[in-house]
Amino acid sequence: MLAFFVTAIVAFIFYLSLTFGSGTIGAWSIEEWISGAVLSLIVGAIAGRVAFDHKRQGKKSSLRMLNPLRWLLFLVYLIGPFLWAMAKANLDVAYRVITGKIRPGIVRISPGLTTDFGITLLANSITLTPGTLSVDVDEESGDLFVHWINVKETDPSAKAVCGSFPDWARRIAE
Amino acid sequence: MNILLYVLLGIGVLFNGLGAIALLRFPDIYTRLHGATKCTTFGSLFTALGVIVYGFARGGAQYNTLAIHVIIALIALLVTNPTGSHAIARAAYRSGIKPVGAVVDKLEDQS
Amino acid sequence: MIIEPMVFFIVAACFAFFVLFSLLRIGLGPTVGDRVVGLDTLNTLVVASMIVLGAAFDQVVFVDVAIIYALLSFVGTLYVARYLEGELQ
Numbered sequence: 059m060l061a062f063f064v065t066a067i068v069a070f071i072f073y074l075s076l077t078f079g080s081g082t083i084g085a086w087s088i089e090e091w092i093s094g095a096v097l098s099l100i101v102g103a104i105a106g107r108v109a110f111d112h113k114r115q116g117k118k119s120s121l122r123m124l125n126p127l128r129w130l131l132f133l134v135y136l137i138g139p140f141l142w143a144m145a146k147a148n149l150d151v152a153y154r155v156i157t158g159k160i161r162p163g164i165v166r167i168s169p170g171l172t173t174d175f176g177i178t179l180l181a182n183s184i185t186l187t188p189g190t191l192s193v194d195v196d197e198e199s200g201d202l203f204v205h206w207i208n209v210k211e212t213d214p215s216a217k218a219v220c221g222s223f224p225d226w227a228r229r230i231a232e
Numbered sequence: 233m234n235i236l237l238y239v240l241l242g243i244g245v246l247f248n249g250l251g252a253i254a255l256l257r258f259p260d261i262y263t264r265l266h267g268a269t270k271c272t273t274f275g276s277l278f279t280a281l282g283v284i285v286y287g288f289a290r291g292g293a294q295y296n297t298l299a300i301h302v303i304i305a306l307i308a309l310l311v312t313n314p315t316g317s318h319a320i321a322r323a324a325y326r327s328g329i330k331p332v333g334a335v336v337d338k339l340e341d342q343s
Numbered sequence: 344m345i346i347e348p349m350v351f352f353i354v355a356a357c358f359a360f361f362v363l364f365s366l367l368r369i370g371l372g373p374t375v376g377d378r379v380v381g382l383d384t385l386n387t388l389v390v391a392s393m394i395v396l397g398a399a400f401d402q403v404v405f406v407d408v409a410i411i412y413a414l415l416s417f418v419g420t421l422y423v424a425r426y427l428e429g430e431l432q
Contacts, residue, residue, distance in 0.1 A: 072304070075303075076300075079293040079296065144274060147270055148270055148271060151250070151254065151267055151270050152271070155250050155253055160259075162331050181314075185270075185317055186269070186270060186273060186314055189266065194325065207266050238350070245357045251361075255364060255365055255368045255381060256364055256367065261377050264368075264377065265380055268381075269383075272391075275391065276394075280391070280394055286398055298403050302394055302397070305409050305410045308413040316383055316420040319421050319425075320376065322428070323427035323428045326428045326429070327375075327376070327429065329376055
């Protein structure tokens with residue numbers, strides 16, 4: 059039930075931001091308010107179960123992400139360490155594009171995360187940061203297989219590959 | 233204000249160009265994914281930031297709407313781009329393409 | 344003082360030029376995977392140039408189309424990836 063309402067509200071917010079400036083009630087016309095509400099209720103009914111599946115055995119519920127403190131942490135992470143690492147990553151890749159110096163390989167790291175959201179966040183962060191690209195995930199242990207463009211050691215720790223990201227992902231999602 | 237716009241758009245064009253060159257220059261699919269995903273995401277991020285700054289600086293209802301829509305497009309890009317590249321990388325590995333010149337390949341021992 | 348629309352057209356022209364590169368990769372690519380990577384890059388470039396053109400023409404419709412294009416091209420990429428994995432017969 060909670061999943062239904064949360065999905066509907068998120069869909070409603072997206073609808074309202076897409077129709078911003080259409081009328082005079084707030085910034086929206088009465089038609090947009092009504093059709094937005096009806097459509098987001100339909101979306102919530104259909105997609106609520108998919109967006110938050112909180113009945114997985116042994117996994118923590120993904121509704122725990124509703125805590126606003128986690129969103130704040132996420133925002134801080136996005137603007138602070140993530141953007142900085144992303145900028146460094148791009149300069150690094152630019153250097154390799156121009157010089158062509160690569161030493162590729164696929165390594166295995168165990169960040170020790172358990173929630174789906176945490177692993178997704180870490181994998182996406184890894185893909186967007188220096189010389190690393192997540193290829194596959196071992197779903198039981200939560201280990202990630204990472205394609206590293208410049209292999210420094212063949213059996214690295216999670217810290218050697220992606221810096222402080224596992225700590226951040228743990229703080230945000232676990 | 234204009235200088236800020238030029239810088240943002242310039243960074244965007246530069247990194248998108250690097251991504252396109254990386255696509256031609258690197259030897260195999262995984263390294264190409266590195267170049268393509270990172271550089272085009274970063275380049276598009278800065279291009280979109282340029283347009284957002286432009287929209288809010290012009291002011292008025294129409295330009296604010298433009299900026300808000302660009303923010304949503306940016307969120308869509310930032311979420312879908314890395315996810316799509318995971319999907320391609322995993323599919324490529326499972327369809328039997330090995331990384332060229334790999335120093336180490338832990339995934340091979342696994343499967 | 345605010346920027347001229349001409350600058351946005353030039354940026355969009357640069358993106359169109361980069362699209363040629365990814366088309367070259369789609370044509371050359373030795374494996375299907377390489378072609379999909381080229382297609383993915385092309386999609387991102389098209390979305391970026393649509394955003395820029397929206398600013399150049401002062402039309403919000405371009406950006407709306409860009410949002411839908413980004414989401415649909417993502418679904419397309421996932422579909423091709425699934426097919427490559429051999430899960431769809």
